[in-house]
Amino acid sequence: KKFVYSFGGGVAEGKADMKALLGGKGANLAEMSMLGIPVPPGFTITTEVCAEYYKNDRHIPEDVIPQIVEGIAKVEALVGKKLGDPADPLLVSVRSGAALSMPGMMNTILNLGLTDESVEGLAAKTNNPRFAYDSYRRFIDMFGSTAMGLEHELFEHALSAMKTERGVKLDTELTADDLKELVIRYKAIYRAHTSPSHDFPQDPKDQLMKAINAVFNSWMGKKAREYRRIEKIEGLLGTAVNVQAMVFGNMGNNSGTGVAFTRDPNTGENVFYGDYLINAQGEDVVAGIRTPEPISRLQEEMPQVYDQLLAIREKLERHYKDMQDIEFTVQEGVLYMLQTRNGKRTGTAAVRIAVEMAREGLIDHQTAVQRVSPDSLNHLLLPRLDPKAKERPVARGIAASPGAAAGKVVFSAEDAVHLHDVHPSDPILLVRKETSPEDVAGMNLARGILTSTGGKASHAAVVARGWGKPCVVGCDALVIDEEAKQASIQGHIVREHDFITIDGTTGDVYIGKVPTVDPEMTGDFATLMEWADEYRTLKVRTNADTPRDARRAREFGAEGIGLCRTEHMFFEDQRIVDMRKMILADTTEARVKALNDLLPHQRADFIGLFEAMDGCPVTIRLLDPPLHEFLPHDDSGQLEVAKQLGIPVEKVRQRVAQLHEQNPMLGFRGCRLPILYPEIGDMQVRAIMEAAIDCAKRGVSVHPEIMIPLIGTVEELKILKERAQALCEQLLSEAGLSIPYLIGTMIEVPRAALTADEVATEAEFFSFGTNDLTQMTLGLSRDDITLFMPTYLEKKIYKIDPFQSIDIAGVGQLIEMGVRKGRQTRPNLKIGICGEHGGDPDSVAFCQSVGMDYVSCSPFRVPLARLAAAQAAL
Ligand code: ADP
Ligand code: MG
Ligand code: MG
Numbered sequence: 001k002k003f004v005y006s007f008g009g010g011v012a013e014g015k016a017d018m019k020a021l022l023g024g025k026g027a028n029l030a031e032m033s034m035l036g037i038p039v040p041p042g043f044t045i046t047t048e049v050c051a052e053y054y055k056n057d058r059h060i061p062e063d064v065i066p067q068i069v070e071g072i073a074k075v076e077a078l079v080g081k082k083l084g085d086p087a088d089p090l091l092v093s094v095r096s097g098a099a100l101s102m103p104g105m106m107n108t109i110l111n112l113g114l115t116d117e118s119v120e121g122l123a124a125k126t127n128n129p130r131f132a133y134d135s136y137r138r139f140i141d142m143f144g145s146t147a148m149g150l151e152h153e154l155f156e157h158a159l160s161a162m163k164t165e166r167g168v169k170l171d172t173e174l175t176a177d178d179l180k181e182l183v184i185r186y187k188a189i190y191r192a193h194t195s196p197s198h199d200f201p202q203d204p205k206d207q208l209m210k211a212i213n214a215v216f217n218s219w220m221g222k223k224a225r226e227y228r229r230i231e232k233i234e235g236l237l238g239t240a241v242n243v244q245a246m247v248f249g250n251m252g253n254n255s256g257t258g259v260a261f262t263r264d265p266n267t268g269e270n271v272f273y274g275d276y277l278i279n280a281q282g283e284d285v286v287a288g289i290r291t292p293e294p295i296s297r298l299q300e301e302m303p304q305v306y307d308q309l310l311a312i313r314e315k316l317e318r319h320y321k322d323m324q325d326i327e328f329t330v331q332e333g334v335l336y337m338l339q340t341r342n343g344k345r346t347g348t349a350a351v352r353i354a355v356e357m358a359r360e361g362l363i364d365h366q367t368a369v370q371r372v373s374p375d376s377l378n379h380l381l382l383p384r385l386d387p388k389a390k391e392r393p394v395a396r397g398i399a400a401s402p403g404a405a406a407g408k409v410v411f412s413a414e415d416a417v418h419l420h421d422v423h424p425s426d427p428i429l430l431v432r433k434e435t436s437p438e439d440v441a442g443m444n445l446a447r448g449i450l451t452s453t454g455g456k457a458s459h460a461a462v463v464a465r466g467w468g469k470p471c472v473v474g475c476d477a478l479v480i481d482e483e484a485k486q487a488s489i490q491g492h493i494v495r496e497h498d499f500i501t502i503d504g505t506t507g508d509v510y511i512g513k514v515p516t517v518d519p520e521m522t523g524d525f526a527t528l529m530e531w532a533d534e535y536r537t538l539k540v541r542t543n544a545d546t547p548r549d550a551r552r553a554r555e556f557g558a559e560g561i562g563l564c565r566t567e568h569m570f571f572e573d574q575r576i577v578d579m580r581k582m583i584l585a586d587t588t589e590a591r592v593k594a595l596n597d598l599l600p601h602q603r604a605d606f607i608g609l610f611e612a613m614d615g616c617p618v619t620i621r622l623l624d625p626p627l628h629e630f631l632p633h634d635d636s637g638q639l640e641v642a643k644q645l646g647i648p649v650e651k652v653r654q655r656v657a658q659l660h661e662q663n664p665m666l667g668f669r670g671c672r673l674p675i676l677y678p679e680i681g682d683m684q685v686r687a688i689m690e691a692a693i694d695c696a697k698r699g700v701s702v703h704p705e706i707m708i709p710l711i712g713t714v715e716e717l718k719i720l721k722e723r724a725q726a727l728c729e730q731l732l733s734e735a736g737l738s739i740p741y742l743i744g745t746m747i748e749v750p751r752a753a754l755t756a757d758e759v760a761t762e763a764e765f766f767s768f769g770t771n772d773l774t775q776m777t778l779g780l781s782r783d784d785i786t787l788f789m790p791t792y793l794e795k796k797i798y799k800i801d802p803f804q805s806i807d808i809a810g811v812g813q814l815i816e817m818g819v820r821k822g823r824q825t826r827p828n829l830k831i832g833i834c835g836e837h838g839g840d841p842d843s844v845a846f847c848q849s850v851g852m853d854y855v856s857c858s859p860f861r862v863p864l865a866r867l868a869a870a871q872a873a874l
């Protein structure tokens with residue numbers, strides 16, 4: 001069996017598509033060799049050998065050895081030097097490289113083959129003793145620390161000590177004799193710290209085998225395992241080992257080493273981007289010991305090398321048809337390529353590169369659409385901290401909802417409302433221990449939200465994400481004194497109306513006002529979205545409750561509203577007063593009166609939405625949350641309500657107590673409200689239809705879809721639908737108009753999914769409310785998982801948070817069944833999804849696979865959903 005693949009001299013046994021077997025580095029070294037790009041010759045030991053190594057109790061299998069010997073012989077022949085030749089030694093590097101890049105996680109050993117004897121040969125042959133000893137001391141350091149597990153610091157200290165003794169600052173200022181002395185000290189360190197103690201190995205074959213073992217060992221090293229866990233890298237055989245002839249960037253001022261990207265990885269601009277260092281080796285560029293020069297300087301310092309690099313840049317891009325991340329070394333004016341791979345990039349760069357490469361004819365539109373990961377669009381969709389800003393963060397919390405926001409601090413939702421009343425244009429930043437539904441008015445007015453407690457699924461986090469509002473939660477360093485209206489963060493005192501800035505993408509918190517920049521869908525971004533739409537079959541709608549959100553979503557390409565949550569409309573201004581009047585009413589008449597006061601507001605809201613969505617469907621969900629969410633739970637709040645409404649506080653208390661629930665999620669909410677109080681549903685249906693009629697009369701094209709939440713049995717739906725339909729028909733006939741409208745339901749109670757065939761006898765559309773459906777199917781309250789969910793994810797009890805990505809194995813079955821059974825009864829049943837999941841790429845792909853008509857997500861996730869839907873269709 002073949003375990004070793006050679007490359008070099010313009011040929012190679014491997015190629016780029018053999019990454020699983022040769023690792024990314026090995027496969028691409030082979031490919032570059034074949035392309036005639038100058039690559040030092042070498043060979044790759046396969047990842048299969050790594051797997052065997054571990055099965056074989058950490059021993060390289062016997063039948064691999066002869067192939068390694070043969071590989072070395074080929075390199076020796078190509079270079080014309082022999083490993084261990086005392087007069088003119090071949091030196092090699094031993095490099096790790098798995099199928100997926102794990103930067104810096106595994107080991108690399110350079111200059112292998114140097115011994116006490118051959119270092120003299122190298123010095124004489126190159127006429128450069130300084131270089132020879134520098135190479136040797138680096139080798140001892142790397143071999144000692146990676147193959148033998150010695151502390152790299154031991155060698156670092158010896159180097160610093162030497163520099164201090166000689167009174168110099170830079171490594172490059174040490175002389176050949178200094179370095180020769182340093183080699184002696186390094187070898188002493190090696191002897192002193194190896195156990196069992198032994199001398200630095202003087203047989204290059206022995207060095208090589210130990211180094212190969214070390215690379216295999218690093219695959220299971222702590223760093224590498226941790227990295228794979230975090231990056232969710234699974235199912236790889238192991239690392240390959242690349243043994244490659246050394247070239248030297250540390251041979252003087254006509255030598256050097258560098259790393260570069262074929263395009264700017266931050267902006268995507270088509271410019272050569274990178275750094276290099278003269279007279280340096282290996283990781284010196286990234287290690288930050290000396291400040292590297294920008295690649296453009298190379299044009300002046302080594303014009304021929306620069307031109308050659310430009311040609312290779314072009315060649316690599318034409319060949320790989322993607323932006324490359326490259327490593328190179330120049331030895332005495334001769335250029336060698338040491339690595340190439342597809343470069344990591346920001347979302348902004350990903351979009352620009354995909355679109356420009358399509359325009360340049362490197363890739364087609366379909367490839368461009370597939371090239372950009374939907375999540376990376378987040379980068380383009382958020383107000384971001386101005387990249388030119390210089391401020392430093394003072395604390396870091398949990399990044400709960402991305403984007404940056406700067407604003408004046410308020411410590412309560414009321415204060416937010418107050419500040420907004422007085423200074424409507426002031427940016428507000430709401431800072432609280434935690435938030436609750438009573439805070440939504442203030443939250444809505446805030447540019448950003450910062451809490452000292454809570455996790456990614458806390459109220460603040462979920463609401464903020466839904467609105468695309470930057471949010472940082474669980475910022476332990478933040479200590480709030482609500483009474484005194486001030487807070488302290490890491491010793492900084494923040495008073496009410498002081499500015500702070502949060503970055504919900506990173507979780508960073510800044511004192512003061514850091515400038516931000518707003519997102520727009522223009523240029524390459526807009527182009528890529530148009531291309532995506534050519535392939536997409538799923539429609540994309542948005543979850544929006546205000547005309548502003550609706551308009552924004554349309555700018556991002558939303559084709560309708562999939563979920564308007566009417567309860568959000570009842571918290572503002574006078575409305576909450578009328579709402580409370582309604583809830584506290586003793587009689588149906590009193591309730592109807594309060595509802596009548598709410599009607600014009602609600603109607604106006606819907607008019608705004610219909611206008612913003614002219615020509616598109618608008619799904620409006622009837623009141624969903626339990627009524628007690630609209631009443632204050634504390635004494636002072638209840639007193640205030642009593643005063644406002646002119647009723648005894650006792651009465652408020654009584655009602656709150658009466659409405660109190662052990663499990664509000666499973667209580668008196670959703671369709672259960674209008675079953676008991678039909679007048680609530682009547683008011684909302686009337687508001688919807690009257691708004692539709694008003695708009696239709698003015699030529700607005702309206703498509704209302706009335707959605708009844710939390711249906712568990714078809715009987716519930718039947719009762720409510722009949723009533724709603726009768727009212728709609730009455731209003732339409734009074735107006736003498738006919739407007740197409742639908743009455744449908746959310747599928748969010750598992751029983752509704754199980755009996756979808758029955759539910760569909762009444763429902764004219766289904767919208768899967770996957771938040772509740774997940775809660776009820778998994779028996780997990782979304783608001784109460786913060787304590788154990790991290791552990792659950794860590795132990796892989798759930799692979800992903802089921803509230804972020806649909807639990808396909810469980811909840812997915814209910815959805816699949818719901819779609820199938822629903823369409824059994826009503827073949828043209830319109831079906832969509834309106835949970836948080838509508839903006840999650842994997843969930844979108846799932847929705848496509850079960851045959852939904854649309855997904856609906858928050859405005860800022862609309863472009864993600866469009867791209868994810870296109871990719872799901874391809
Ligand atoms: P990583 O995977 O961590 O990037 P590499 O195997 O790429 O590790 O090695 C790190 C660096 O060592 C390379 O960027 C290159 O500068 C240097 N290097 C590796 N092999 C050679 C070689 N044969 N000749 C010269 N330098 C080398
Ligand atoms: Mg590398
Ligand atoms: Mg619900």
